[in-house]
Amino acid sequence: MTRKRSPSGGAVAGPVPDPDTVPQLLLRWYDRHARSLPWRAPPGSAPADPYAVWLSEIMLQQTTVTAVIPYFRTFLQRWPDVAALAAADRDEVLAAWAGLGYYSRARNLHLCAQQVAGLHGGRFPVDEAGLLALPGIGPYTAAAIAAIAFDRPAVVVDGNVERVVARLFAESDLLPAVKPRLRQRAAELTPQRRPGDFAQAMMDLGATVCTPRSPDCLLCPLSGQCGARAAGIAAELPRRAAKAAKPQRHGIAFWLRRPSDGAVLLERRPPKGLLGGMLGLPGTPWEDRRPWPLAEALAWQPAAADWVLLPGGIRHVFTHFALDLSVALADLPADEATLASAPPTGSLWLSPGRETWEQLPTVMRKAARFAHAADTAPASRR
DNA sequence: TACCCGTGGCG
DNA sequence: TCGCCAAGGGT
Known part of the structure; x- marks a missing residue:
């Protein structure tokens, strides 16, 4: 010794x-x-x-x-x-x-x-x-x-x-x-x-x-x-060494449903940065300050529609921040024929279901499951 | 250099 | 419930 x-x-x-x-x-x-x-x-x-x-x-x-x-x-x-x-x-x-x-x-x-x-x-x-x-x-x-x-x-x-x-x-x-x-x-x-x-x-x-x-x-x-x-x-x-505390961020994601077949609009995210290149729901930026009022979030809506903000939401923790994400639901209005048939580059309509969820990063899977559950809930939902 | 970048399991 | 942290790399 x-x-x-x-x-x-x-x-x-x-x-x-x-x-x-x-x-x-x-x-x-x-x-x-x-x-x-x-x-x-x-x-x-x-x-x-x-x-x-x-x-x-x-x-x-x-x-x-x-x-x-x-x-x-x-x-x-x-x-x-x-x-x-x-x-x-x-x-x-x-x-x-x-x-x-x-x-x-x-x-x-x-x-x-x-x-x-x-x-x-x-x-x-x-x-x-x-x-x-x-x-x-x-x-x-x-x-x-x-x-x-x-x-x-x-x-x-x-x-x-x-x-x-x-x-x-x-x-x-x-x-x-x-x-x-x-x-x-x-x-x-x-x-x-x-x-x-x-x-x-x-x-x-x-x-x-x-x-x-x-x-x-x-x-x-x-x-x-x-x-x-x-x-x-x-x-x-x-x-x-001690680590810095994680900030809490907030966002709203949009669940836009196409009435003709129930498909949902998804977007290809920018090629670099958080979840770079992956599919996700369209939505607001994720910001530190406070939950988004729906009226402010509408600046990022994928289409003008009659949005309903769901109560609650999902929580997800990333490496360097925590996210509270709310979800707004709407049907695509009948006058949006162009978006329905030919979404802009980077956007696409996909049918809700496991095959679609499996292509999504986990935070988007959570949001999609949450939205889909509310969307298909029995009529007790108002 | 320090910060950005996901997710799930565990105590 | 919550903080910790894992067979790290890019910038």
């Missing part, structure tokens, strides 16, 4: 993780406990298909394994290789991504497939620099693909690795300032042999044992090497 001094000055008792022992213990644990995942090759075997590795890594950015699995299966079945995905219609890719969030990932996924198919002959670059140059692939993903698909000793650092390393070395400085030091620590631990399995083992450990809230140190193969465990502060690391 050695003793060291933390950067903040406090004495920290405990072992110093050994850069040879840690990978050894971790890979032994991984050989027995690796999770079976649709995109993963078994421990010690030949690397998985780079296309599947790439697709899974993009989907897994800031997203849980549970959420990703059904989307991964759907994509792989529908577009089995990078050439198929490159040839796909962009809006169909976006529709298939709907519900998974962070929609710029889907736009970049399609772009990246087209670059790999067109510029690289359908093969992914095997080195980090080449991967990093592709859209949607940043430092983490480039390292992960290089290690997992191409067996390169890249240093793979995601949130799991940061947490595991912060605990192993009892790093008590705040994220994100301490990131460079954590990366250096991770580099010291990354082995030349089985780097892909090592990376996946670190992430599995972080996801199943060395968890954020209540790490299960009794099951951890590295507990004997862990500085935070020795100091009794594992659950408190890594420490993070």
Whole structure:
């Protein structure tokens, strides 16, 4: 047992993780406990298909394994290789991504497939620099693909690795300032042999044992090497800078029904920014100040009509704000023949139902379900 | 650099 | 009910 001094000055008792022992213990644990995942090759075997590795890594950015699995299966079945995905219609890719969030990932996924198919002959670059140059692939993903698909000793650092390393070395400085030091620590631990399995083992450990809230140190193969465990502060690391409070925003969405067939008007959102490129209900901007009076919201109505504001609404929390969204209902007036038959570019009429909801981002699914339920409610509704 | 960008599960 | 946060990237 050695003793060291933390950067903040406090004495920290405990072992110093050994850069040879840690990978050894971790890979032994991984050989027995690796999770079976649709995109993963078994421990010690030949690397998985780079296309599947790439697709899974993009989907897994800031997203849980549970959420990703059904989307991964759907994509792989529908577009089995990078050439198929490159040839796909962009809006169909976006529709298939709907519900998974962070929609710029889907736009970049399609772009990246087209670059790999067109510029690289359908093969992914095997080195980090080449991967990093592709859209949607940043430092983490480039390292992960290089290690997992191409067996390169890249240093793979995601949130799991940061947490595991912060605990192993009892790093008590705040994220994100301490990131460079954590990366250096991770580099010291990354082995030349089985780097892909090592990376996946670190992430599995972080996801199943060395968890954020209540790490299960009794099951951890590295507990004997862990500085935070020795100091009794594992659950408190890594420490993070405080986050800003989320503003509350308000908006009104318009549910415009075409009387001839019950279809509803939807709009293609602008290509960048929030929910970029996705379908949604037309509506007001989402503003901080207060709920919208219907009279003011009418400036954004898709057509002049006899709008009825529904009581209540839906609530949705985005990364950096919370939204209260109300819904106004109307039938398209009979004199709007042009809008009924030929909506402007970016607008379209779709029939209410599951096939339509599935193309929408979650906030719009909530609004559409809410509006549709009110619209088809029994006559007790006034 | 700091901010923007979704969603769902969990304690 | 609510805050936390996850296999981050782009700008």
